């Protein structure tokens with residue numbers, strides 16, 4: 535034996551040479567929130583768990599703050615396999631895969647329990663799996679609370695929205711909702727919103743309380759009116775190009791890590807909602823109580839129309855409502 539092979543043999547015996555990490559699969563995860571956001575923390579947990587469960591095989595690096603592109607760009611990069619993973623939400627995803635629209639209708643959930651019951655039901659699970667032909671699959675839902683209006687004035691009824699330019703996500707359902715409520719919906723990407731509010735390109739927006747604090751929109755919009763019109767889940771999606779190349783063991787590890795991170799987020803979100811609302815108040819944002827009835831009345835035509843134009847979607851929405859009874 536040569537000296538070299540003797541050295542290698544003894545190194546292996548002594549445990550200096552472990553299996554080379556050649557098989558490790560490196561993945562990028564893109565999202566548009568900051569590292570303080572509970573969804574970032576939950577996805578860090580996802581990455582850690584995926585590494586452990588795959589025995590070091592799956593290595594996920596997270597790119598926050600839309601540094602790889604906004605949600606729409608990231609989704610396109612996921613579709614062509616340039617990015618393995620991206621977090622978006624059901625609103626933006628309905629453009630890429632229609633079935634996500636069912637989550638985006640106003641006042642279909644009674645509360646958080648009803649929301650989770652839906653996500654974990656066959657309805658929620660089937661939607662995640664059903665987008666394979668679009669170049670991605672959903673692997674986890676994350677709580678993003680309820681969305682309410684914020685602006686430079688209180689919005690206590692649809693009448694207050696009249697003539698107001700309200701930023702919405704690029705989603706047909708969101709645009710329709712704002713239209714029937716009497717506002718002028720303005721679709722913009724999330725990253726453009728702070729400046730648009732500041733410069734008066736839009737008069738207001740709608741989101742959960744973290745937008746006011748972690749995204750600092752509360753610096754420019756001083757009234758948060760708790761009308762809680764929608765509960766739109768965040769969704770972690772994965773490129774089918776990347777997914778199809780994974781070993782069965784790694785697929786299993788990723789799905790388990792994803793499920794664990796959904797539960798992690800449930801705990802983190804529940805705590806953060808209150809904390810962020812208190813932080814918003816400290817920033818000088820008035821949190822306004824709202825009677826939801828006039829809003830619920832105003833959106834009824836959406837469902838009357840849906841029943842005729844998209845009976846299958848209407849039926850899904852009815853099934854979601856039934857889960858809350």
Ligand code: GCU
Nearest residue numbers: 566622623678703724741768
């Ligand atoms: C929520 C969601 C983001 C989304 C944002 C928006 O904060 O978590 O993924 O970008 O809404 O309104 O665009």
